[in-house]
Amino acid sequence: MSDTDGMRADWAQKDFYAVLGVKKDASTDEIKKAYRRLARANHPDTHPGDTAKHDTFKKVAEAYDVVGDPAKRAKYDEMRRLYASGGYPGGGAGGFGGGGFGGQQGGVNLEDLLRDGGGAGGFGDMFGDLFGGGGGGRRRTARPRPTKGSDVETSATISFTDAMDGVTVSLRLSSETACTTCGGSGGKPGTRPHICTTCEGAGFVVASMGGSFSVNETCPACGGRQLVYDDPCPACRGTGRGTSARTIQARIPAGVKDGQRIRVRGKGAPGENGGPPGDLFVAVKVSPHRVFGRKDDNLTIDVPVSFDELALGAEVRIPTLGGSPVTLRLPAGTPNGRTFRVRGKGAKKADGSYGDLLATVEVQVPAVLDAATRAAIEAYRDATASKPLRANLFEQAGA
Structure with a gap:
C-alpha cells in the first residue's frame, strides 16, 4: 500500500461533519458559518502557543476544504457510504484486517481499483478528483489553464468642470504582457516543452502545514504553467512575460469625486492561455475651482455682500457652474454667514439626479473709505450708540 493510498483510507474514516459540528444534510451556508465560527475561535494568530487550538484549527480547515466544496462533498459522501456499507475495503464490519489493502474481499482489491481506476467513474476517478491525483496516481495530460490578466492601476488629473460634466481621457499605460x-x-522558439516533473503537470504543489493540514502553492519550477522548457526564451529568460506600452481611452463619469477610483473592465494586462484580461483602475485627481467648491453631491460658493444688503434686504445674482445665473433673495436682517440652497445646481449623482448649490453670504468690509462713506458709517454709529451690541456679553460670560 502506498502512502497516498493510506492517506485516502485515513480520510475515508474521518467524519468531517462531526469536526464542524453540523449534520450530514447541513446546507452550504450552515457549513460555512460553522467553519468561520470555529476558525475564529481556534486561529493560531489569536492563540499563540496553544497547540490544542492549533490542532483543532487544522482539523476544521481540513474538513471545510472537503465538505465546503459541493463537488468534493458529493464524492466524500459517496466514499463514506461505501466505507460504512463494507463496499470499500477496510470499511464496515470487515475493517482493514478483514479485506486488507492487498487482499480480496467480495472480489474487490483496493490496489487494483486505485491503480486501474476501477473503470470509468470508479474509485480511481473519485479519489483522484478528491485528493488531487489522477486515477491511481496517474496524471492527466497537462493542459495549461486559462489565467486572468493582472489588474493595472494609474491616475488621471482632470479639471473641476470636467469632473462635473464627465470626460474621456487618454491614458498611456505600461503593463505586463506575454513575451512577444x-x-x-x-521557451526558446523552436523548442518543445515537457511536463513539469516537480508538480507533474498540476501547476501547483502541496505544502504540508503539519499534521493532516496542507495547502496548494504555485509550483516554483514552472510558475503554474504546468510545462517547462529545457532551453528558456532568451528575451524573457523563461518567465514568459514582457512589458507593453499602449494608449487607451477611458471614460470618467460625470460627478466623479476627487480621489475616487474608476474601474474600467477588460483594460488591464492581457490574460494567459486564452484567459480574460484584467481590469484598469483609474485614481481620479480633481483640480480645485477658483469659485466653486464641493461637499458630497452639492456645490458650494461664497457670495460677497455688503452690510446694507443684509440689513435692508436685496436681490443678488450669482453664477452657477455651466449654467445660467440665478438670483438670491436676501430678506432684511439676514445674518452674516447664512447659507441659501439652490435646488438642482450641484453635482450629478449616480442615479442621474443632481445635488444642490449651497450659497453662503459673507459681508465684505471695505479696506479704504472715502469721505462720504466714512461720514455715513459714523452717522450710523452715532444712531445706534444707545443700543450697544455687547451689552450682555460680560454678564453672560459670568464676569
Missing part, C-alpha cells in the same frame, strides 16, 4: 518572442510560453 516566445508568445508567453517561456
Whole structure:
C-alpha cells in the first residue's frame, strides 16, 4: 500500500461533519458559518502557543476544504457510504484486517481499483478528483489553464468642470504582457516543452502545514504553467512575460469625486492561455475651482455682500457652474454667514439626479473709505450708540 493510498483510507474514516459540528444534510451556508465560527475561535494568530487550538484549527480547515466544496462533498459522501456499507475495503464490519489493502474481499482489491481506476467513474476517478491525483496516481495530460490578466492601476488629473460634466481621457499605460518572442510560453522558439516533473503537470504543489493540514502553492519550477522548457526564451529568460506600452481611452463619469477610483473592465494586462484580461483602475485627481467648491453631491460658493444688503434686504445674482445665473433673495436682517440652497445646481449623482448649490453670504468690509462713506458709517454709529451690541456679553460670560 502506498502512502497516498493510506492517506485516502485515513480520510475515508474521518467524519468531517462531526469536526464542524453540523449534520450530514447541513446546507452550504450552515457549513460555512460553522467553519468561520470555529476558525475564529481556534486561529493560531489569536492563540499563540496553544497547540490544542492549533490542532483543532487544522482539523476544521481540513474538513471545510472537503465538505465546503459541493463537488468534493458529493464524492466524500459517496466514499463514506461505501466505507460504512463494507463496499470499500477496510470499511464496515470487515475493517482493514478483514479485506486488507492487498487482499480480496467480495472480489474487490483496493490496489487494483486505485491503480486501474476501477473503470470509468470508479474509485480511481473519485479519489483522484478528491485528493488531487489522477486515477491511481496517474496524471492527466497537462493542459495549461486559462489565467486572468493582472489588474493595472494609474491616475488621471482632470479639471473641476470636467469632473462635473464627465470626460474621456487618454491614458498611456505600461503593463505586463506575454513575451512577444516566445508568445508567453517561456521557451526558446523552436523548442518543445515537457511536463513539469516537480508538480507533474498540476501547476501547483502541496505544502504540508503539519499534521493532516496542507495547502496548494504555485509550483516554483514552472510558475503554474504546468510545462517547462529545457532551453528558456532568451528575451524573457523563461518567465514568459514582457512589458507593453499602449494608449487607451477611458471614460470618467460625470460627478466623479476627487480621489475616487474608476474601474474600467477588460483594460488591464492581457490574460494567459486564452484567459480574460484584467481590469484598469483609474485614481481620479480633481483640480480645485477658483469659485466653486464641493461637499458630497452639492456645490458650494461664497457670495460677497455688503452690510446694507443684509440689513435692508436685496436681490443678488450669482453664477452657477455651466449654467445660467440665478438670483438670491436676501430678506432684511439676514445674518452674516447664512447659507441659501439652490435646488438642482450641484453635482450629478449616480442615479442621474443632481445635488444642490449651497450659497453662503459673507459681508465684505471695505479696506479704504472715502469721505462720504466714512461720514455715513459714523452717522450710523452715532444712531445706534444707545443700543450697544455687547451689552450682555460680560454678564453672560459670568464676569
